[in-house]
Each structure stands twice: as structure tokens, then as C-alpha cells.
Amino acid sequence: MKDTTKTGAGARQAGSADLLGTNSEIGRKLKQYYDELVSDDVPDRFAQLLAQLEQVEPGRKKD
Amino acid sequence: MSASEGFRTDLLGAIPSLRAFAVSLTQNADRADDLVQETLVKAWDKQESFQLGTNLKAWLFTILRNEFYSQMRKRGREVQDSDGIMTARLAIHPSQHGQLDLKDFRAALEQLPEDQREAIILIGASGFSYEEAAEICGCAVGTIKSRVSRARTRLQEILQISGDDDFGPDAISSQVTGSSAL
Numbered sequence: 429m430k431d432t433t434k435t436g437a438g439a440r441q442a443g444s445a446d447l448l449g450t451n452s453e454i455g456r457k458l459k460q461y462y463d464e465l466v467s468d469d470v471p472d473r474f475a476q477l478l479a480q481l482e483q484v485e486p487g488r489k490k491d
Numbered sequence: 492m493s494a495s496e497g498f499r500t501d502l503l504g505a506i507p508s509l510r511a512f513a514v515s516l517t518q519n520a521d522r523a524d525d526l527v528q529e530t531l532v533k534a535w536d537k538q539e540s541f542q543l544g545t546n547l548k549a550w551l552f553t554i555l556r557n558e559f560y561s562q563m564r565k566r567g568r569e570v571q572d573s574d575g576i577m578t579a580r581l582a583i584h585p586s587q588h589g590q591l592d593l594k595d596f597r598a599a600l601e602q603l604p605e606d607q608r609e610a611i612i613l614i615g616a617s618g619f620s621y622e623e624a625a626e627i628c629g630c631a632v633g634t635i636k637s638r639v640s641r642a643r644t645r646l647q648e649i650l651q652i653s654g655d656d657d658f659g660p661d662a663i664s665s666q667v668t669g670s671s672a673l
Contacts, residue, residue, distance in 0.1 A: 448611070448614065448615035448639070448643065452643075453650075453652050454615075454643050454646050454647060454650075454652070455615055457593070457596040458596075458611065458612070458615040458616050459615070459616055460593060460596075461593060461596055461597060461600065461616070462511055462515070462612065462616030462617065463616075464593070465510065465511035465514050465515070466507045466508060466510075466511040467507070468507070468510065468511075470506050470507060470510065471524065473524075473528070474503070474506050474527065474528070474531065475503060477528060477531055477532070478499045478502055478503060478531060478535075479499075481499070481531070481532065481535045482495050482496065482499050
């Protein structure tokens with residue numbers, strides 16, 4: 429629902445577990461802080477921008 | 492589906508993460524969205540240089556981060572270097588009942604030097620490995636590790652939490668207990 433682009437790093441999270449794992453208050457708050465940002469609604473302007481970019485001839489620079 | 496259409500869909504899917512990272516870096520929603528916009532345009536222009544099958548999110552984060560630092564330089568702002576800086580030690584007390592709320596945490600995060608903040612975000616929240624974070628930041632894995640560790644220590648200091656302890660020392664009670672000695 430939130431982070432749709434998989435980094436493939438999920439399985440390698442162990443490295444940070446000691447420092448920022450679920451037992452760490454800082455680790456939990458950090459995720460809470462970030463998840464809130466990620467789940468924020470995306471303004472339409474970005475979808476519009478990408479649609480515009482796609483209209484431009486490939487390889488042709490704007491401006 | 493054309494190649495550019497597929498690329499567009501992938502970019503679209505990455506926007507929530509990019510915005511979260513941008514806000515973490517800039518600490519400002521408007522600047523963050525400008526940064527994301529700039530990143531999307533740059534990524535679009537350089538899409539041929541993206542290697543299919545490699546990590547798109549890491550590639551985009553790298554572009555965004557480079558853009559952020561180049562904007563900071565253009566603004567004539569010194570990029571903070573945590574190694575040589577003495578950040579003001581401003582303790583934040585839990586607002587009530589020892590509850591560390593998100594507002595306190597955000598304020599604490601804001602006090603971190605950029606390099607530490609981005610490191611702890613990439614590792615602790617964005618889900619990157621140390622290797623990927625090092626790639627994104629263009630530095631050694633060990634550097635990322637030490638930044639994350641310093642960021643964590645610093646946040647604990649600011650928020651007055653110690654590893655497994657609860658919230659900060661009660662100033663009055665420690666004075667009372669301390670005063671009986673000698």
C-alpha cells in the first residue's frame with residue numbers, strides 16, 4: 429500500500445536491526461515518521477508532469 | 492506497453508518514497524515537492540542511462556540527493572559537515588506521561604546534520620542496505636555505519652532516551668537523591 433518500489437533490501441535488513449530494530453524506540457519512531465510521509469497523498473501535479481514528459485519527443489530536450 | 496510508458500509507471504510508483512525522502516532532507520514540504528519534480532524531470536531525461544534490472548528506487552534517490560546538495564550549494568549554504576560541527580544541544584522533553592510523540596521526534600530529527608539525517612533515514616526507514624545507502628551517498632559503507640550510529644546516539648540524547656531505559660532523568664528527583672551524599 430505504501431512503498432510500491434521494492435528495493436530488494438528487505439531481506440537484508442538484518443544489518444540495521446541491531447541499531448534500529450523494533451526494540452529500539454528510535455527505530456520505531458523513525459519508521460512511524462517515514463511511513464506517515466510515504467502514505468501522504470501525492471498531488472496531481474506529478475502525474476501531470478510525467479504525462480507531459482512522455483508527450484515530448486524522446487531524446488529531444490525541453491527548453 | 493511502450494518502454495517510456497513502463498518507465499513512467501515506475502516513476503509514478505516511486506513518488507511516495509521520493510517525497511518522503513525529500514521531506515526528510517529539506518524539512519520543508521514545498522521545497523520537497525520542488526525537489527521531487529526536478530528529480531522526475533532529470534530521471535526522465537536520463538532514462539537511457541538507467542540499467543534495466545537494477546534498483547530504480549536507489550537510482551532515483553541518488554538523483555534526488557545530488558539535486559538537493561547542488562541546490563544547497565547554489566543557495567550559497569554551507570553543506571553541514573557533522574564531523575566539524577557543534578550542534579546546539581537542545582533537549583526535548585516528552586510532552587506528557589513520558590509519551591514521545593511524533594512532533595518531538597520530528598523536531599529532534601531536524602536538529603541532526605544532513606549527512607547523519609539522510610543516513611539514518613535511508614537505513615532505518617527507506618529500507619536500503621548499508622551498501623545501497625553508501626552508493627546513494629557516494630561514500631564508504633563504514634561511513635554510513637558511523638553516521639547512522641552517531642545519528643542514533645544524538646537522537647537519544649536530544650530525546651533523552653537511553654538504549655533500554657525509559658524517558659530521561661527526572662532532574663528534581665536526581666537532585667534530591669544526589670544531595671544526601673556528602
